[in-house]
Amino acid sequence: MNIQIKNGRLIDPKNQIDAVQDIYIAAGKVLATGKAPAGFVAEKIIDASGLAVIPGLIDLAARLREPGYEYKATLESEMTAAVAGGITSLACPPDTEPALDEPGLVEMLKHRARELSQANVYPVGALTYGLKGLELTEMAELADAGCVAFSQADAPLTDTRVMMRAMQYAATFGFGVWLRPQDSFLARNGVAHDGEVATRLGLPAIPVCAETIALSTMLQLARETGVRLHICRISSAAAVALIREAKQEGLALTCDVSMNHIHLSEMDIGYFDSNCHLVPPLRSQRDRDALRAGLLEGVIDAICSNHSPVDDDAKQLPFGEAEAGATGLELLLPLVLKWTQQDKQTLADAIAKVTLNPARILNIDAGHLSIGAAADVCIFDPACDWKVEAAALKSQGKNTPFLGMALQGKVRYTLVNGQIVYQAI
Secondary structure (H helix, E strand, O other), rough: OOHHHHHHHEEOOOEEEEEEOEEEEEOOOEEEOOOOOOOOOOOOOOOOOOOOEEEEEEEEEEEOOOOOOOOOOOOOHHHHHHHHEEEEEEEEEEOOOOOOHHHHHHHHHHHHHHHOOOOEEEEEEOOOHOOOOOOOHHHHHHHOOOEEEEEEEOOOOOOHHHEEEHHHHHHOOOOOEEEOOOOOOOOOOOOEEEHHHHHHHOOEOOOOHHHHHHHHHHHHHHHOOOOEEOOOOOOOOHHHHHHHHHHHHOOOEEEEEEEEHOOOOHHHHHHOHHHHHHOOOOOHHHHHHHHHHHHHOOOOOEEOOOOOOOOOOHOOOOOOOOOOEEEOOHHHHHHHHHHHHOOOHHHHHHHHOOOOOHHHHHOOOOOOOOOOOOOOOEEEEEEEEEEEHHHHOOOOOOOOOOOOOEEEEEEEEEOOOOOOEOOOO
């Protein structure tokens, strides 16, 4: 279908565009921006007056809960939530049941996602069988099946010899390894940051050194092996400092942060709000400020939703017993916009953290609106105020620390490969 999006503020960080320009789409690709190509006849015209037109968002951490956890969420519900949030591509961690450690499972997930014809799904394969940290998976076969990188998700990998061999294997084939740094012994049974709130509430704590000790090991092994390493969802000022130093020495390193951790701190736990039981835990206000500074500086490359839908029964428990996680697909864009306003960022720089930079980490050709690129587009109203209400969320998981909060920025249209997959009513 030939589509013209007219009168919108086109923001494309890769091509350094931030201006009111029309965009022309044909055969699922971007045909032109600015002036209409010769002979172009639009079959559909979208008037984006007062709206922003950006590349579709790319989320580096979105649990779709299939296979195995359909009682928490289904592929249908979460893909619907993704496009409603302007997300056109997402990476799903391997901590399904069974884990994504066999090519057949990856192919099944890719097939199911294609059938839905919504967002593009990029599975992250399991680094070890069953995520048990013992035996390496056949990464080459998993890559052939569609895996874009390899990870342990939140499962521990305590054997550093196995970690080193995994990195050597991945480096040999040019695969990316994604790891979340947390020493499982130091973090054992912990549910909150080791600070004043955990002490006051009597909650088992996770110290910052649980993150930094694990991170130091990962960085040292990356130096030894030359692997392309991505650090997932850092949470502390000390981790930002370690990553800054490693990047300055030229390590092939990227990292991301959850949107929750740039807005919230341990203080938001309040009186045992289980919606704030997250992985990693919400840390101090000083840590939150350091994460924001790391984003501004470019030490942190991307912002992800860390979407983890949880069923109501698992959340409506005492804080320490409640399942960790929060829904996030529909909140990623407005929370990035909120950070943009608070830290006085340009919209183009902020948008890059959820489009162009994640695409580079995934090593995919996306996150931009260059001529000939896939027409993955998000059109949103930056001035639209709305309230986060459980009933309005399309995700099957309604659990989020932001329930009841007023946010700004609402998606009006989402296009994937030139097809309108979401339109606000």
